[in-house]
Amino acid sequence: MAGLNDMQEQACEHVDGPLLILAGAGSGKTRVITHRVAYLMEHEGVNPLNILAITFTNKAAREMRERVDLIVGDGADRVWVSTFHSLCVRILRRYADKIGYGKNFDIYDSDDQKSTVKSILKDFQIDPKRYPEKMFMAEISKAKEKYLSPDEFAKKNAADYAGTKAAEVYTEYQSRLKKNNAMDFDDLIYKTVELFEHNPDVLDTYQNRFRYIMVDEYQDTNHIQFLLVKMLARKYRNLCVVGDDDQSIYKFRGANITNILNFEKEYEDAKVIKLEQNYRSCGNILAAANAVIQHNAGRKDKALWTDKDAGEKISFEQCDSEYAEGDMVASRIKTLVRQGVDYRDIAILYRTNAQSRVLGEKMVYANIPYRVYGGTNFYARKEIKDVLAYLKVINNSTDNLYFRRVVNVPKRGIGEASLSKVESFADAYGLSMMDAAARADEIPGMAAKTSAKIRQFAELITSFRDMLADGESLDSVYDRILEDTGYESELIAEHTEEAMTRLENIDELRNKVVEFTEDNEEAGLSEFLEEIALVSDLDAMSEDDNQVKLMTLHSAKGLEFPYVFICGMEDRVFPSGIALNSDDPDALEEERRLCYVGITRAMKKLYLSAAKERMMHGNRVYSDVSRFIREIPPMLFEHEADMKNMAKRRESESVDRYNRGEGRRDAYGSSYGDTYAGYGGERTAGAASGRSYGQKNPYSSYAKQQSYGQPSSQPSFGKAFVVNSVGKPDYAVGDRVRHIKFGPGTVEALEKGDKDYEVTVNFDRCGVRKMFASFAKLKKCE
DNA sequence: GTGGTGATAGTTTTT
DNA sequence: CTATCACCAC
Numbered sequence: 001m002a003g004l005n006d007m008q009e010q011a012c013e014h015v016d017g018p019l020l021i022l023a024g025a026g027s028g029k030t031r032v033i034t035h036r037v038a039y040l041m042e043h044e045g046v047n048p049l050n051i052l053a054i055t056f057t058n059k060a061a062r063e064m065r066e067r068v069d070l071i072v073g074d075g076a077d078r079v080w081v082s083t084f085h086s087l088c089v090r091i092l093r094r095y096a097d098k099i100g101y102g103k104n105f106d107i108y109d110s111d112d113q114k115s116t117v118k119s120i121l122k123d124f125q126i127d128p129k130r131y132p133e134k135m136f137m138a139e140i141s142k143a144k145e146k147y148l149s150p151d152e153f154a155k156k157n158a159a160d161y162a163g164t165k166a167a168e169v170y171t172e173y174q175s176r177l178k179k180n181n182a183m184d185f186d187d188l189i190y191k192t193v194e195l196f197e198h199n200p201d202v203l204d205t206y207q208n209r210f211r212y213i214m215v216d217e218y219q220d221t222n223h224i225q226f227l228l229v230k231m232l233a234r235k236y237r238n239l240c241v242v243g244d245d246d247q248s249i250y251k252f253r254g255a256n257i258t259n260i261l262n263f264e265k266e267y268e269d270a271k272v273i274k275l276e277q278n279y280r281s282c283g284n285i286l287a288a289a290n291a292v293i294q295h296n297a298g299r300k301d302k303a304l305w306t307d308k309d310a311g312e313k314i315s316f317e318q319c320d321s322e323y324a325e326g327d328m329v330a331s332r333i334k335t336l337v338r339q340g341v342d343y344r345d346i347a348i349l350y351r352t353n354a355q356s357r358v359l360g361e362k363m364v365y366a367n368i369p370y371r372v373y374g375g376t377n378f379y380a381r382k383e384i385k386d387v388l389a390y391l392k393v394i395n396n397s398t399d400n401l402y403f404r405r406v407v408n409v410p411k412r413g414i415g416e417a418s419l420s421k422v423e424s425f426a427d428a429y430g431l432s433m434m435d436a437a438a439r440a441d442e443i444p445g446m447a448a449k450t451s452a453k454i455r456q457f458a459e460l461i462t463s464f465r466d467m468l469a470d471g472e473s474l475d476s477v478y479d480r481i482l483e484d485t486g487y488e489s490e491l492i493a494e495h496t497e498e499a500m501t502r503l504e505n506i507d508e509l510r511n512k513v514v515e516f517t518e519d520n521e522e523a524g525l526s527e528f529l530e531e532i533a534l535v536s537d538l539d540a541m542s543e544d545d546n547q548v549k550l551m552t553l554h555s556a557k558g559l560e561f562p563y564v565f566i567c568g569m570e571d572r573v574f575p576s577g578i579a580l581n582s583d584d585p586d587a588l589e590e591e592r593r594l595c596y597v598g599i600t601r602a603m604k605k606l607y608l609s610a611a612k613e614r615m616m617h618g619n620r621v622y623s624d625v626s627r628f629i630r631e632i633p634p635m636l637f638e639h640e641a642d643m644k645n646m647a648k649r650r651e652s653e654s655v656d657r658y659n660r661g662e663g664r665r666d667a668y669g670s671s672y673g674d675t676y677a678g679y680g681g682e683r684t685a686g687a688a689s690g691r692s693y694g695q696k697n698p699y700s701s702y703a704k705q706q707s708y709g710q711p712s713s714q715p716s717f718g719k720a721f722v723v724n725s726v727g728k729p730d731y732a733v734g735d736r737v738r739h740i741k742f743g744p745g746t747v748e749a750l751e752k753g754d755k756d757y758e759v760t761v762n763f764d765r766c767g768v769r770k771m772f773a774s775f776a777k778l779k780k781c782e
Numbered sequence: 783g784t785g786g787t788g789a790t791a792g793t794t795t796t797t
Numbered sequence: 798c799t800a801t802c803a804c805c806a807c
Contacts, residue, residue, distance in 0.1 A: 057797070085797055110796085129791090185797060220797095252795065352794055374796085408783095415783045536797075554795045576794055594795080617793060618798045 004028075004035060011273045012036040015044055018233075018267035019240040020260070024304045025289070025600035026280030026560065029242055033214055034064060036240065037079055038071040040212055048078040052210040054229075055083055056217040058539040060558055064216075080210070084225055085185060085534050088192040092183070093530075095202055099195050104526060106182040106392060106399050107533040111380060113137055113184050115401060120172050126165060139166040140173055144186035145222045145254040147193060150174050180399040189224050196231050207235035217558070218243030218263075222254040230266075239267070245300050246293050249554060249594045251586070261300065278304040278600075280560050282311025285606050288632045289599040295631050296589045313638045315607045318625055322355070322568075322614040326362030329565050332607060333368055333548060336563060343369055347549045347561040349598050351574040355567060356550050363548065373551040377536050383491075383502040384509055388529070390481050394464045395525045398432040407437070407457055410490045414457070418450050434461065460484060474525060475513045482506065553598045564602035569610040570623035595628045737761060 004012065008028055011021050012035045023029035033053065040046040055061045061081045068076040082090070089107070096103045108116070117133040117140075143153045150171040157163025177183060183191060196203040213233050215221065218241035221229070233239035241263060248257045264270050278286055286306050293299070315332075319325040333346055348359055353375045363370040378384060386409055389402040397403075400423065408414045419433075425443045426436035436443070438458040440451035463484070467477050482488040488506070491499045516528050549561070553574075568574050575591035582588070599606060608629060613622045625646065634643035731737050735747045749760035 083797065132792095188797095249795075250797090253797080354793075377796090411784075413783065417783080534797075552795065578794065590795095615798080 004031070005277060007273055007275050007277075008032050008035070011275070012039045013043075014240070014271055014273070015040065015238070017237055018263075018270040020263045020267075020270050020272045021240065021242040021275060022260075022272065022300060022302065023242050023244055023275040024278060024302060025244065025247060025597065026278040027275035027304070028277075028279055029216070029244075029275065030060075030064060030067065032275070033216060033242060034067040034071060036214070037068050037076075041072055041075060041079075046212060048075040049080075050209065050211040051079045051214075052087070052212070052232075053079065053081045053214045054087060054216065055081065056220060057558070058083055058086070058535050060216065061086075062539070083534070084221075084228070085188050088188040088228075089530065089534065091192050091206065092188065092195065095195055095199070096191070098199050098202065099191055101178065101183070101191070102181045102398070104181070104396070106180065106397055106402070107188070107530075108177065108182050108184040108401075109380065109533075110137070110185075111385065112182070112401055116173060116176055117169065120169055120176070124165075124168065124172070126169070131162065131165065136166060136169045136173075140170045141186050142254060143170060144190045145224050147190060147224045147227060180401060181397075182399055182401070186224075189228055193224060193228050193231065196228075203231060204235075206232060211236045212238045213240070215239070215241045216243075217247075219245050219248040219257055219260045220250045220255040221259050222256050223259075226256065226259045237267070246296075246302075246593055247557065247597050249557065249590060249597055251590050274302055276302055276304055278306045280603050281306065281600060282308045282604060284310050284313055284636050285599060285602050288314055288606070288636050289596050291633055291636075292592060292599065292628055292631045293596040296592055298589075312605045313640075314632070314636050315605070315638050316569075316609070316629060316643065317607075318610045318612060320612050322358050322611045323362070325567055325609050325611045326359050327366075328609060329359065329567065329607070330362045330366035330368060332565070334366060337368075341563060342546055343548045344546045345562040346565070347551070347556065347559070347563070347601065348565045348567060349551060349553050349556050349601065350567045351553060351576060351594075352568075353552055355573075359550055359567060363550075368548055369546065370548040370550055371545065373549060374536075374555045378505070378508070379532060379535070381502075381505055383505055386487065387478075387481070387506060387509060388532075390464075390485065390487075391478075391525060391529060393434060393461055394468070394477075394481075395529060396465070398434070400426070400433045403433045403437075406485075407433075407454075410486050412453055412457060414450065414453055418446065418454065421446055422454065434458065438462070468525060474517050474528060475510060478510055478513050553594050556601050557597050560601055560603055562602075562604045563607070564598070564605075565607040565609065566598050567609050568614075569608050569626040569629050570614075571626055572621070572623055573614070573616075574626055575628070592628065 005028075008031065011019070011032045021029070021032060023032065037051055037053065040051060041048055053061075053064060055064060061083055065076070065079070065081045068079060068081070080087075092101070092105070093103055096105055114133060114137065117136050118128070121128050121131070121133055121136070143150075148156065150167065153170055154164070154167035157167050177187070196206075210232055213229065215229055220243070229239065229241075241260070243260045245257055245260055248255060248260075251257065264272060281289070283306055286304055290303055317325075317328055319328050329348060333343075336346065337343065348370075350356065350359065356372050356375060360370065360372055379388070386406060389405040392399065392402045393406060404419060407419065421443055422433050422436050422440065425431075425439075426433045429436070431439075437454045440446065440454035440458070441448075443451060464477055464481060467480065468474075488503070491503050491506075512532065513528065516523070516531060520527060553566070566574075572580060574595070575588055579587040579591045610625050610629070611623070613620055615621070630647060634640050634647065637643045731747055731750075733747050733750055737745060737747055745761040747760070748762050
């Protein structure tokens with residue numbers, strides 16, 4: 001086959017039976033998948049309808065489709081290429097009735113999820129301060145990822161109070177979604193698996209349909225996705241999965257790396273092909289990537305190689321602040337452009353979205369065209385959600401959540417008190433709130449004035465429905481909504497910059513409506529809503545605009561750029577403070593994989609940068625250069641000598657610290673000890689040079705306690721910590737204790753960890769908190 | 783029922 | 798620093 005190396009060719013020509021392709025970064029993975037599709041069709045005569053390719057993002061799906069098109073041309077459009085989520089939606093739209101849902105179910109995004117959980121907590125009188133809704137959302141999501149029903153989840157978590165509560169919320173959450181005929185993201189997959197499990201005939205249909213299945217980014221699949229694939233592939237076993245364990249960066253979202261590591265156990269006759277030749281990056285970049293990832297334990301052994309030249313050395317610069325960093329990046333970009341590089345060939349990557357603000361500002365200053373991807377998703381913006389909620393209500397949605405969202409936007413004088421009357425009326429008669437609103441005059445105990453307002457709203461919605469039924473186009477109804485509801489005029493009247501942006505966004509959404517109606521003449525409102533339920537603005541990335549691209553490292557996966565800047569190479573930024581503090585050693589490894597992903601995005605030249613100080617959560621914070629920088633051999637950098645010096649300086653610094661009794665933190669390496677002792681040290685240094693620190697910073701207050709609150713004879717942060725951590729606290733479960741910040745409370749649990757006691761306290765003022773005993777500095781109340 | 787105020791807590795990555 | 802929330806005065 002043309003243009004493929006031996007391994008790639010083997011991968012393409014393996015037709016029957018399970019196949020695992022371990023494809024390193026830049027090893028031509030997409031190429032292999034697309035060529036394999038082509039091979040199946042052209043050489044094996046496989047009907048394109050029988051091929052399913054699952055990708056992780058819509059963008060990847062689109063790209064793959066285009067590339068298959070290029071190779072085979074005819075029939076490629078009949079290959080089913082989609083993401084897990086859209087695949088499941090398509091199946092469920094057809095069969096949702098078999099599992100008790102309406103076929104026109106709504107899809108809840110995380111915002112909708114959150115408001116649902118919030119309202120449940122309110123009804124259950126669970127204090128969100130003590131048990132934040134986020135926690136429940138995470139629990140529910142985790143349960144679904146493991147394919148645990150509310151009942152099973154309840155059984156598993158019956159032992160402790162929090163688990164029981166979580167189970168109750170999960171149960172209620174599920175029943176509310178069902179009542180609203182809605183599914184969240186996790187449900188889409190969960191319910192598909194459930195559908196298959198209870199309807200073997202349906203499963204059989206799809207097994208026959210998808211005789212050849214390919215899954216991209218297999219390292220990022222979670223358990224339920226694994227189950228889904230396993231079910232679909234069970235009959236013909238023509239399953240080809242492609243992935244790279246080194247690029248698994250979504251564990252926080254439930255991705256299960258063992259899916260790929262155990263593929264050979266699951267499918268014993270699996271053929272395994274490793275793609276180790278990298279076609280993307282030049283030698284120095286690849287060497288850096290290899291050096292970094294080698295610090296991870298427990299990975300499948302492989303080493304990428306390239307026959308490209310070493311290329312340019314890697315640039316590293318430690319700037320004074322995040323602003324200086326932004327300036328530096330801007331000036332480097334200008335230099336590149338002067339040398340003839342296109343803006344579109346440059347990407348700026350960072351760990352957290354928050355970093356994009358300063359970088360974006362600096363691009364504006366420097367007159368560099370740029371675009372920030374990710375961040376607040378376009379479809380998650382308030383005004384967009386409002387307008388979409390209108391559309392959803394108009395689209396005969398039985399969902400009360402969307403009704404509630406728009407019924408009083410703009411203000412119509414319909415408040416919570418009236419709404420709960422509408423809701424109980426609806427519940428009593430088995431109606432949706434929308435239907436109940438149309439009969440508002442029948443609702444007992446409602447003032448005539450109020451019920452008139454509510455009926456008016458219902459009539460407004462009905463008028464939009466009628467327009468659509470009369471065949472008016474989607475975009476003209478869209479305009480009427482903005483006008484007749486007064487939404488637009490309210491924004492115009494505001495006369496603020498923010499309102500203008502919102503109007504622009506609403507206009508942008510209108511463009512999407514028009515675009516959609518042009519592309520899909522047959523389709524109506526519900527098809528439109530469906531189309532946009534599963535897309536993010538990352539999917540809209542276009543090659544046409546000659547702009548620098550700014551995005552998180554996560555978003556950059558699967559992409560490549562000739563010139564890549566990675567900013568914020570500082571400990572506690574990247575790797576993130578959370579990973580550094582985590583007691584799960586894999587957290588740091590996941591950060592390292594992320595670093596590996598970032599480095600391997602670069603083709604020609606890689607620029608790494610750090611800031612000595614930056615604003616974080618409203619406080620100036622001083623940071624060390626990221627440990628990942630030190631994992632790259634100095635010889636790969638432009639200023640080799642400087643890098644060596646930096647390494648040396650650090651060494652002597654830590655020897656110094658050790659002699660002063662601080663170095664122990666390295667030896668004991670407790671997560672908390674590391675961070676807080678570090679802060680203590682930095683803080684003193686900073687104070688000495690006359691810098692002021694925000695007193696509100698929780699870190700500095702800990703640091704303060706640490707350094708001054710000890711009866712130790714030396715100002716030795718690490719040491720004090722170590723001494724303290726070994727001893728058992730003088731309080732026990734049930735004792736009353738006092739915390740310097742949180743006040744009085746009762747000890748609920750005391751567990752011995754590796755290096756420290758972990759104590760759970762129920763504080764009178766702020767609820768249950770878990771902390772390390774040596775840091776909590778709890779005083780027993782006699 | 784609305785709108786303003788002040789306080790407060792939370793800030794990793796996203797299909 | 799910012800988004801959200803509880804509370805209070807109309």
